[in-house]
Amino acid sequence: MNRLAEKAIKSPKIYIWTTAIITIVIIILVALPMLTEKFANILHPLTIDTDPESMLAYDAPVRVTHRAKKKEFGVFDLMAIGVVNKTHKNGVFNKKTLNKVYDLATYAKSLQWKDKNNKTEGVLGVELISPSNVDNIEQGGPGTVKFNWLMPKPPTTEAEALEVFRKIQKQPILKGSLSSSDGQALALYIPLSSKHVSYKISALLKKRIASYDDEDEFFITGLAVAQDTFAIEMFQQMAITTPLAMILIFGLLWFFFRNITLVISPMIIAIVSAIVTMGLLIVTGNAIHILSSMIPIFIMPIAVLDAIHILSDFYDRYPQFKDRKKAIQFVMS
Structure with a gap:
């Protein structure tokens, strides 16, 4: 970690642009299969799984037995x-x-x-x-x-x-x-x-x-209605809650720090972390189910917390060193 931090301090633009390019590439790879069928046959399109049973593996013994009994009794x-x-x-x-x-x-x-x-x-x-x-x-x-x-x-x-x-x-x-x-x-x-x-x-x-x-x-x-309704409504709630969580975090950061640079930096990290994580899940062919739809809600506060911790420690140490690189090295060590 120290070696990576040292390289990032020496060449910050390389790491910033690398992160930006990776994020853009992932967004493109996710978007292309949804925009045209030509790429849908090559890349993995977004797949949403609303079945609560998918919280368990398809070959889990309980799911295998459940399917077999339904077929046996014609349920x-x-x-x-x-x-x-x-x-x-x-x-x-x-x-x-x-x-x-x-x-x-x-x-x-x-x-x-x-x-x-x-x-x-x-x-x-x-x-x-x-x-x-x-x-x-x-x-x-x-x-x-x-x-x-x-x-x-x-x-x-x-x-x-x-x-x-x-x-x-x-x-x-x-x-x-x-x-x-x-x-x-x-x-x-x-x-x-x-x-x-x-x-x-x-x-x-x-x-x-x-x-x-x-x-x-x-x-x-009916159980089928309850499960399907819960799953679909859950996805809709996540689509609403995630942006609201970002707005809430932004508002709290602005309330405490009143510094646009200090506020925007953690928000960028949080957004990039959520995009890259969810994008990699989709690009690698994983279905987004009920539990994985909650990932951005958990990633964003963690990303913001770590970013704020580093920035806060940096601003505390900077007066001591009077040098940005030395202050960052101390904080990341």
Whole structure:
């Protein structure tokens, strides 16, 4: 460290320009794959991983077992929509509310698209569970069983709406899971191709729900939604918090020192440190996930702290030596 400091003191411009060039090169290497597909095939583009499971390695035993069991039992990532009506005497089993539920289920089934590999993503319509998508099993006659849809079409009368509730209460599998025993709440279970689409699906469903009146309450929940929403919101918060942290640090430095040179120098070091660290992660092909998105928040205070410590010590020692090089050598020794 002393040898490096000695060289930097003798040739400061070389080290300043070297740092600047390295920083600019890293910025270019990060930006090029995002600007044109030509470089995306050569360099590593920015990859954001919002999966909380990525905090563990892909081949971690717990993740391997989890994937194997999901495949073995045919488990899908799931989101649920709860519908509540506490004002109507029949709860959610009234004509108006069930029409909304039917419309929402039909809309949810349509939320599918093709990804870049031409694979279908979105809602798995055939696995969706709602009053309009589950079987009603009844005795059809002596020795026969009759299967039909629980709610094949939206009810047109209050009596038809109550009939849906009556049928649910007669089904042990549906009673207490598709609707509450008092009829005030009802659930839709929406399976997803992967949990990574849950944030997009929930946003589209919220937009659809916003078009309904306010007589009913809708709640969107599920582990997939919670994880994906947390991750995406976390990245958005980091994008906001990092610049705010820089502004706060700048303001505090100005408040204490009132010297633009003393304030700008640590800020440059902090910004360069954050850019180089995050840039190297991206350029080397590493995905930016939830934890690594926090790196700039931790780097900047550390960089500023070290820079301020060196500058403060320099200003204390300078009157003693009356020579900048000797004062810097003493501080860095």
